[in-house]
Amino acid sequence: MDWNADHAGFVTAAYALSLVLVAGLIMYVFNRDARIRKRLAQFEKAKK
Amino acid sequence: MQQFANPTRFLAIANKALPLIWVLTIILFAIGLYGALVTAPPDYQQGETVRIMFVHVPAAWLAMLVYTVMALASAVAIIFRHPLADVAAKSAAPIGAVFCFLALATGSLWGKPMWGAWWVWDARLTSMFVLFLLYVGYIAIWQAIEEPGRAAMIARIVALVGFINIPVIKFSVDWWNTLHQPASVLRMDGSTIDWSIRWPLLVLGLAYTLLFLALHLMSMRSEIAARKLRNLQIARSGEA
Numbered sequence: 001m002d003w004n005a006d007h008a009g010f011v012t013a014a015y016a017l018s019l020v021l022v023a024g025l026i027m028y029v030f031n032r033d034a035r036i037r038k039r040l041a042q043f044e045k046a047k048k
Numbered sequence: 049m050q051q052f053a054n055p056t057r058f059l060a061i062a063n064k065a066l067p068l069i070w071v072l073t074i075i076l077f078a079i080g081l082y083g084a085l086v087t088a089p090p091d092y093q094q095g096e097t098v099r100i101m102f103v104h105v106p107a108a109w110l111a112m113l114v115y116t117v118m119a120l121a122s123a124v125a126i127i128f129r130h131p132l133a134d135v136a137a138k139s140a141a142p143i144g145a146v147f148c149f150l151a152l153a154t155g156s157l158w159g160k161p162m163w164g165a166w167w168v169w170d171a172r173l174t175s176m177f178v179l180f181l182l183y184v185g186y187i188a189i190w191q192a193i194e195e196p197g198r199a200a201m202i203a204r205i206v207a208l209v210g211f212i213n214i215p216v217i218k219f220s221v222d223w224w225n226t227l228h229q230p231a232s233v234l235r236m237d238g239s240t241i242d243w244s245i246r247w248p249l250l251v252l253g254l255a256y257t258l259l260f261l262a263l264h265l266m267s268m269r270s271e272i273a274a275r276k277l278r279n280l281q282i283a284r285s286g287e288a
Contacts, residue, residue, distance in 0.1 A: 001085045001086065001096060001099060002090070002096055005090070005095055005096040006095060006096075006097075006161075007095065007096065007097045007161040008096055010097060010100065010157045010158070010160065010161050011096055011097060011099050011100055013157050014100040014103055014104065014153075014154040014157045014158065015099075015103060017150070017153055017154065017157070018103040018107070018150055018154060021146055021149070021150050022146075022150075022259070024146075025142075025143065025146045025263065026263065028142075029143075029263045029266050029267055029270075030266070032267075032270050033266050033267070033269060033270040033273075036270045036273045036274050036277065037269075037270070037273050039277060040273045040276060040277045040280075043277055043280055043281070044280070047280070047284070
């Protein structure tokens with residue numbers, strides 16, 4: 001990849017956007033999974 | 049399929065499979081990105097801009113694949129009353145919406161230097177935009193309707209009716225005159241792309257697919273836990 005080529009900024013922007021969105025999606029899924037499972041565990045523990 | 053209907057059995061299998069899927073996803077992304085940014089040559093017409101294809105095309109493939117999964121799960125929910133089918137469809141929607149947005153945005157970034165325009169209302173782009181609206185509408189149904197049974201029924205119908213858009217996207221470049229190029233990988237007469245460019249594309253396509261699988265299994269696990277939590281809360285409020 002020649003980072004000084006014509007339109008290289010568009011390539012950088014496309015990869016950066018993909019990285020941000022995919023990383024954001026992964027973080028969202030991980031956080032939601034951890035939050036809900038923690039609440040469920042707390043609820044079940046409190047019930048006992 | 050019925051053997052996976054038990055959420056406990058499904059969770060046991062998912063929990064075992066997830067670490068392996070994540071490891072494979074990371075390895076395939078590393079190999080695919082190396083091929084895309086280092087070994088693949090620039091295109092003789094598009095130059096370095098062709099490298100946008102390696103993030104744009106897998107995102108578009110996945111946007112269509114995820115919607116197909118949602119439509120199939122919705123059909124299974126209606127026909128077989130499979131208890132995990134609605135969970136599968138609902139959990140897939142936000143992931144598919146992100147892939148669809150990514151395909152539209154990276155396509156726009158590719159379109160500007162190649163076509164001279166960020167956006168054109170040609171058949172491929174328009175049908176892809178309709179797919180994004182279908183994702184947003186499907187997610188909105190689950191958010192807006194409080195009664196889960198009613199939300200599930202409407203969401204199933206939307207997913208199945210919206211599936212008509214998938215073949216329209218695929219064949220839009222053949223049925224209409226479009227600025228978007230015709231299919232060059234998935235063709236009856238074989239791919240028109242050189243192997244040096246095709247292999248990183250296929251590896252990244254597989255990496256995106258495994259990423260979806262991992263995120264989907266985790267989202268399904270969360271949704272099962274959320275439903276269990278809601279049922280427990282309802283049961284407790286009934287006892288009180």
